[in-house]
Amino acid sequence: MESSLEFSSSVGSVSSLMSRCRTFKVLVIGDSAVGKTCLTHRLCAGEFPSRAEATIGVDFRERQLDIHGEKIKLQLWDTAGQERFRKSMVQHYYRNVHAVLFVYDVTCPASFSSLTAWIEECRQHSLGQEIPSRTDGQVSQEQARSFAKAHGMVCFETSAKNPPDKCASARRGDAELLHRQDMVEDIVVALGAKLKKQKIPGAANDSMYGSFKILNKKRTEKAVWTCC
Numbered sequence: 412m413e414s415s416l417e418f419s420s421s422v423g424s425v426s427s428l429m430s431r432c433r434t435f436k437v438l439v440i441g442d443s444a445v446g447k448t449c450l451t452h453r454l455c456a457g458e459f460p461s462r463a464e465a466t467i468g469v470d471f472r473e474r475q476l477d478i479h480g481e482k483i484k485l486q487l488w489d490t491a492g493q494e495r496f497r498k499s500m501v502q503h504y505y506r507n508v509h510a511v512l513f514v515y516d517v518t519c520p521a522s523f524s525s526l527t528a529w530i531e532e533c534r535q536h537s538l539g540q541e542i543p544s545r546t547d548g549q550v551s552q553e554q555a556r557s558f559a560k561a562h563g564m565v566c567f568e569t570s571a572k573n574p575p576d577k578c579a580s581a582r583r584g585d586a587e588l589l590h591r592q593d594m595v596e597d598i599v600v601a602l603g604a605k606l607k608k609q610k611i612p613g614a615a616n617d618s619m620y621g622s623f624k625i626l627n628k629k630r631t632e633k634a635v636w637t638c639c
């Protein structure tokens with residue numbers, strides 16, 4: 412499996428980095444086929460994978476960041492959305508989690524509605540106790556943002572396939588775009604900065620110190636955020 416190999420092949424360098432930078436475990440969850448694998452691939456490798464298959468169990472990807480002079484590492488756990496591929500693994504996912512990325516597809520309202528169930532699963536594993544119980548939601552940007560606000564989350568919207576290009580949009584003068592998307596790099600930096608602020612010690616066996624959640628989405632290529 413491609414990403415597992417990525418992880419194991421970097422074990423040597425991981426051990427040397429462990430001594431120098433803090434590592435944060437970030438769980439990526441959401442319905443099957445909402446784009447978790449593609450998004451984590453984009454966040455970590457900067458590209459859209461040439462092929463994406465259903466995740467079995469979990470895949471790992473890593474991304475190092477320099478946040479205001481401090482090196483930190485995000486360890487993204489790309490989990491299986493399909494129940495049959497996650498059953499036996501669920502207990503392991505939720506150990507020592509520092510942040511959760513809730514992913515849904517803006518073209519699939521059902522995947523947005525499912526977020527409450529995913530939040531509930533987190534709760535059952537003692538994550539994010541502060542999350543309110545439920546909200547109604549349509550998959551519009553406004554609703555997504557208000558859902559995120561109600562749940563104490565940070566909300567981003569982007570496309571793993573065609574992430575927005577600030578400069579290209581500015582060149583085209585796309586000031587009237589109805590949709591605003593976030594840069595992939597901004598998402599990962601915001602996540603890193605938020606985690607860094609939490610002053611979580613780097614050891615992998617730290618307990619949960621609070622959750623930082625991102626709502627994310629795919630298939631919104633027509634939306635571009637113009638700002639350069």
Ligand SMILES: Nc1nc2c(ncn2[C@@H]2O[C@H](COP(=O)(O)OP(=O)(O)OP(=O)(O)O)[C@@H](O)[C@H]2O)c(=O)[nH]1
Pocket residue numbers: 441442443444445446447448449450463464465466467490491492493569570571572573628629630631
């Ligand atoms: N158009 C578009 N398609 C996307 C995007 N992200 C993912 N996809 C497509 O959506 C399908 C599912 O993507 P995955 O990343 O495998 O979905 P997943 O959530 O990891 O699925 P599971 O492993 O089953 O949980 C693939 O065919 C991708 O090519 C996106 O941003 N835009």
